[in-house]
Amino acid sequence: xxxxxxxxxxxxxxxxxxxxxxxxxxxxxxxxxxxxxxxxxxxxxxxxxxxxxxxxxxxxxxxxxxxxxxxxxxxxxxxxxxxxxxxxxxxxxxxxxxxxxxxxxxxxxxxxxxxxxxxxxxxxxxxxxxxxxxxxxxxxxxxxxxxxxxxxxxxxxxxxxxxxxxxxxxxxxxxxxxxxxxxxxxxxxxxxxxxxxxxxxxxxxxxxxxxxxxxxxxxxxxxxxxxxxxxxxxxxxxxxxxxxxxxxxxxxxxxxxxxxxxxxxxxxxxxxxxxxxxxxxxxxxxxxxxxxxxxxxxxxxxxxxxxxxxxxx
Amino acid sequence: xxxxxxxxxxxxxxxxxxxxxxxxxxxxxxxxxxxxxxxxxxxxxxxxxxxxxxxxxxxxxxxxxxxxxxxxxxxxxxxxxxxxxxxxxxxxxxxxxxxxxxxxxxxxxxxxxxxxxxxxxxxxxxxxxxxxxxxxxxxxxxxxxxxxxxxxxxxxxxxxxxxxxxxxxxxxxxxxxxxxxxxxxxxxxxxxxxxxxxxxxxxxxxxxxxxxxxxxxxxxxxxxxxxxxxxxxxxxxxxxxxxxxxxxxxxxxxxxxxxxxxxxxxxxxxxxxxxxxxxxxxxxxxxxxxxxxxxxxxxxxxxxxxxx
Amino acid sequence: xxxxxxxxxxxxxxxxxxxxxxxxxxxxxxxxxxxxxxxxxxxxxxxxxxxxxxxxxxxxxxxxxxxxxxxxxxxxxxxxxxxxxxxxxxxxxxxxxxxxxxxxxxxxxxxxxxxxxxxxxxxxxxxxxxxxxxxxxxxxxxxxxxxxxxxxxxxxxxxxxxxxxxxxxxxxxxxxxxxxxxxxxxxxxxxxxxxxxxxxxxxxxxxxxxxxxxxxxxxxxxxxxxxxxxxxxxxxxxxxxxxxxxxxxxxxxxxxxx
Numbered sequence: 001x002x003x004x005x006x007x008x009x010x011x012x013x014x015x016x017x018x019x020x021x022x023x024x025x026x027x028x029x030x031x032x033x034x035x036x037x038x039x040x041x042x043x044x045x046x047x048x049x050x051x052x053x054x055x056x057x058x059x060x061x062x063x064x065x066x067x068x069x070x071x072x073x074x075x076x077x078x079x080x081x082x083x084x085x086x087x088x089x090x091x092x093x094x095x096x097x098x099x100x101x102x103x104x105x106x107x108x109x110x111x112x113x114x115x116x117x118x119x120x121x122x123x124x125x126x127x128x129x130x131x132x133x134x135x136x137x138x139x140x141x142x143x144x145x146x147x148x149x150x151x152x153x154x155x156x157x158x159x160x161x162x163x164x165x166x167x168x169x170x171x172x173x174x175x176x177x178x179x180x181x182x183x184x185x186x187x188x189x190x191x192x193x194x195x196x197x198x199x200x201x202x203x204x205x206x207x208x209x210x211x212x213x214x215x216x217x218x219x220x221x222x223x224x225x226x227x228x229x230x231x232x233x234x235x236x237x238x239x240x241x242x243x244x245x246x247x248x249x250x251x252x253x254x255x256x257x258x259x260x261x262x263x264x265x266x267x268x269x270x271x272x273x274x275x276x277x278x279x280x281x282x283x284x285x286x287x288x289x290x291x292x293x294x295x296x297x298x299x300x301x302x303x304x305x306x307x308x309x310x311x312x313x
Numbered sequence: 314x315x316x317x318x319x320x321x322x323x324x325x326x327x328x329x330x331x332x333x334x335x336x337x338x339x340x341x342x343x344x345x346x347x348x349x350x351x352x353x354x355x356x357x358x359x360x361x362x363x364x365x366x367x368x369x370x371x372x373x374x375x376x377x378x379x380x381x382x383x384x385x386x387x388x389x390x391x392x393x394x395x396x397x398x399x400x401x402x403x404x405x406x407x408x409x410x411x412x413x414x415x416x417x418x419x420x421x422x423x424x425x426x427x428x429x430x431x432x433x434x435x436x437x438x439x440x441x442x443x444x445x446x447x448x449x450x451x452x453x454x455x456x457x458x459x460x461x462x463x464x465x466x467x468x469x470x471x472x473x474x475x476x477x478x479x480x481x482x483x484x485x486x487x488x489x490x491x492x493x494x495x496x497x498x499x500x501x502x503x504x505x506x507x508x509x510x511x512x513x514x515x516x517x518x519x520x521x522x523x524x525x526x527x528x529x530x531x532x533x534x535x536x537x538x539x540x541x542x543x544x545x546x547x548x549x550x551x552x553x554x555x556x557x558x559x560x561x562x563x564x565x566x567x568x569x570x571x572x573x574x575x576x577x578x579x580x581x582x583x584x585x586x587x588x589x590x591x592x593x594x595x596x597x598x599x600x601x602x603x604x605x606x607x608x609x610x611x612x613x614x615x616x617x618x619x620x621x
Numbered sequence: 622x623x624x625x626x627x628x629x630x631x632x633x634x635x636x637x638x639x640x641x642x643x644x645x646x647x648x649x650x651x652x653x654x655x656x657x658x659x660x661x662x663x664x665x666x667x668x669x670x671x672x673x674x675x676x677x678x679x680x681x682x683x684x685x686x687x688x689x690x691x692x693x694x695x696x697x698x699x700x701x702x703x704x705x706x707x708x709x710x711x712x713x714x715x716x717x718x719x720x721x722x723x724x725x726x727x728x729x730x731x732x733x734x735x736x737x738x739x740x741x742x743x744x745x746x747x748x749x750x751x752x753x754x755x756x757x758x759x760x761x762x763x764x765x766x767x768x769x770x771x772x773x774x775x776x777x778x779x780x781x782x783x784x785x786x787x788x789x790x791x792x793x794x795x796x797x798x799x800x801x802x803x804x805x806x807x808x809x810x811x812x813x814x815x816x817x818x819x820x821x822x823x824x825x826x827x828x829x830x831x832x833x834x835x836x837x838x839x840x841x842x843x844x845x846x847x848x849x850x851x852x853x854x855x856x857x858x859x860x861x862x863x864x865x866x867x868x869x870x871x872x873x874x875x876x877x878x879x
Contacts, residue, residue, distance in 0.1 A: 057709070059877075060879065061877055077712050077714065080710060085710035087707060089703075091704055092704055092707075093636050094636075094640075095636055096636065100635070107625070108629070152707055317874055317875075321871055321874055323867075324716070324867040324868070327867035328867045331863045332827075332864055334860040335826075335857055336826050339826060339830055341853055342830075342854065346833065346847075380809060380812075381805065384811070
């Protein structure tokens, strides 16, 4: 069963003083997410990522279309017990402590009373916020608030988790921790659906991604497939600072860094390159196929959209 | 979405039901405490304090109190009560808040001074109110008129009334009749004509419906008093000539050489009793008449003809 | 379902109590009761009168301010600050949220009134040195004040469900002022004619009628209060609050939380 099925969800806002003009925040979207996968929802700011998430959470009502989460209609309240949501740049009740807040959320999610404090404790530990007893949330830093946000999303052991820009406001260590957490969630069999505009995170984490731009889906697929090289290049690294003439003859792009040289050559020439190094008795360190980065795919998709679009609103 | 529809229906039904219930309850609450918010008025010991407390919105507050005064009086009058203890404080507060609200003084002149059931029976307080009005509006001749009116009608102090009319006549643009009235006070205070002049003046110089209706009733009563007086005098003359009472109105009419049987303002003929008294047919229609009433008759003022 | 409403209510209560603005207002109201003692001493015979009048008026006015301040924060601010998103993504129905908030707010006000009332009674005891039977009337007046609060809270929530915090506060306060003059509005309606009459009469009944709850001056003069009035007022407050609350629920049910 698919964890998430988006069936033509669409949202059009009426703007302007007399609410006459129409603004299409989301064109009809069709998308599926399998159980147990980490799915990245990518796009520039204002693309419609948050709108999609809000539609799925029932915070905003669609102009058309529907969705299914874990096989049920997305408006079914039973569904809510099985999902967790982290909104973008979350903000919480100023005067509560983290414990009180999480306890409140646990109550609302229907966690049995006996379980609550244990769960709260363990979740806080999991997000590295164990030592904040008695501190009111208004004193938390942005990064700490983000972690509280994640905590409330996973507290009740949901099957599907929705994160809107989970890395925002975090320093590199924090981001690493969140990435690790998301991997853990996947290991636990949970499905993770998150939106971001930071491609390196998506590339590292996701099984599949979708790209959205100006409210329309521009591309979707497994990360592996999207970044596999069609016109492959290979990176070859050898010891020393010498660049053999034969290498240059192959049209290699060579850079000397410290005591190694890196060169990028065409995939078909890799045998010739290895021979060249052997002839010169240079020590091969590494031979790595270069993949198209997700970023390149992303940019290409968007540019293609720019050129073919013009008629879409 | 089914759930949403269910919630909407329940909420909608609740709104309608609660609205109906609250309106009904308001009605009942009103009945439980008729105008008791007004009793606060008794406890405002210092209208001046109220004025300061109103933070500059005294005009609005004056209007509110004026509306309350009219409501208060109208409600009680049309339900036949004879105690208007809140009328004076209400008018005093109104005029404290807005000393230039002329109609409040006119109202006081017509309804504070006369005795119950047609008024509050507080002529001294009415005088105080008029004097206050005159002090604050020395260029308004109408207020001198109102002052004189109270002295004349309710205190029968013709000298003071003349004095007030005189003062009023000196105001620039004063109505010329003030001078006339001042003169009348001296010699013809008790005349029907003088009274008629005053009530007509009151009628013409106000827009307030209650005051006008009141003036009309007084004018009608004056007519009756005058007619009855003359007819009674005719009966006396008849008795002096013939040594007996007339057997009927027709006989009296013939003897006096009148054109027809005289009728009252409602077109009902006056009647002549066997004892020789001239009476109106329906005394209740003339609440302010002092003559032509059967012996032992007690007036029950009911206001018909409120819409002039 | 009921448990969630209770949780939301108690969370609202806790959040309100921790907000220090509340303490300042209560302290101020208590201070005012103290001031009443001083004012009363200027004119000896009416000490008690002044304490009751000033004290109860302070409780009423400050309570209204608190009700509006916090009431507005309930929904408007939560939407603005997005604390609402994490609540609604849980198995919480939208109407449960509104109802829970209402009870939390009402509870906060009752507790507040309790503390402010202690101030008033303390001042009363200070000037009279004993309590008499008639002082029970003060309790009735306080009860009526609480009923007023219940109505104001429901209105604050109603406006909060569709309007920005500032506008909601303005509307709620305006309705409070108009509601205090509702009887006059109805009197005014009786004088008008035709369409205006319909309009004004409708408005006069729609607006919360606070006149019947304002018994402060009369109980200051030890006028008794009919038991029937207590019943009717209670019912009126409950129905009116139910009406406003249902309106809030209805609006909120359809609102897109952008």
